Amino acid sequence: AQSVAQPEDQVNVAEGNPLTVKCTYSVSGNPYLFWYVQYPNRGLQFLLKYITGDNLVKGSYGFEAEFNKSQTSFHLKKPSALVSDSALYFCAVSGGNNAGNMLTFGGGTRLMVKP
Amino acid sequence: NAGVTQTPKFRILKIGQSMTLQCTQDMNHNYMYWYRQDPGMGLKLIYYSVGAGITDKGEVPNGYNVSRSTTEDFPLRLELAAPSQTSVYFCASSYTGARNTEAFFGQGTRLTVV
Numbered sequence: 001a002q003s004v005a006q007p008e009d010q011v012n013v014a015e016g017n018p019l020t021v022k023c024t025y026s027v028s029g030n031p032y033l034f035w036y037v038q039y040p041n042r043g044l045q046f047l048l049k050y051i052t053g054d055n056l057v058k059g060s061y062g063f064e065a066e067f068n069k070s071q072t073s074f075h076l077k078k079p080s081a082l083v084s085d086s087a088l089y090f091c092a093v094s095g096g097n098n099a100g101n102m103l104t105f106g107g108g109t110r111l112m113v114k115p
Numbered sequence: 116n117a118g119v120t121q122t123p124k125f126r127i128l129k130i131g132q133s134m135t136l137q138c139t140q141d142m143n144h145n146y147m148y149w150y151r152q153d154p155g156m157g158l159k160l161i162y163y164s165v166g167a168g169i170t171d172k173g174e175v176p177n178g179y180n181v182s183r184s185t186t187e188d189f190p191l192r193l194e195l196a197a198p199s200q201t202s203v204y205f206c207a208s209s210y211t212g213a214r215n216t217e218a219f220f221g222q223g224t225r226l227t228v229v
Contacts, residue, residue, distance in 0.1 A: 006157075043205055043222050045220070046218065046219075090158070102160055103160070103218065105159075106157050107155055107157040
């Protein structure tokens with residue numbers, strides 16, 4: 001079975017500082033990894049994905065994520081946080097042996113960026 | 116661009132009532148998904164479909180049913196509502212499997228069962 005852990009319920013960052021939102025995963029076969037963001041009263045929006053290739057993936061709104069196979073991690077990062085980045089962030093994984101290409105989501109991490 | 120449209124946005128049901136959550140997408144996506152989101156629990160997959168006429172169970176299918184008669188529509192049916200089904204429901208779609216391409220989500224249906 002595939003699973004995702006987001007160890008922090010909430011991350012607090014001052015505007016302009018770098019941010020990291022942590023994610024670790026467990027899956028059989030090669031992992032397909034995703035980050036989605038959810039703003040209040042909205043559905044999830046795609047940020048970025050890792051399928052293969054370069055371990056550093058760049059996505060929307062200046063976010064990037066680093067795939068680390070040995071640590072089974074896929075942490076989300078941004079060099080300089082904005083107040084508008086405050087939202088709920090979800091990491092998701094899909095394994096290779098998965099007929100429906102189903103995504104398994106982590107519990108989410110609330111990012112609070114303070115002015 | 117409509118994307119994924121869910122109706123209704125909010126609903127209150129009494130225990131034992133039934134209802135259908137509607138989901139339609141205009142992107143000609145083959146794959147469609149229903150998730151429920153409970154506080155602090157992330158999203159759990161209820162049912163999914165890889166194309167018209169094909170559906171399969173996800174992680175938490177009990178108490179729900181789905182159908183996929185067209186590419187565009189993927190309704191979710193609750194037959195006998197229970198308080199445990201109080202949640203926010205999201206429909207999503209993707210062109211191929213969600214591991215290969217981004218999934219597009221609707222705005223959600225907030226359901227309360229009392």
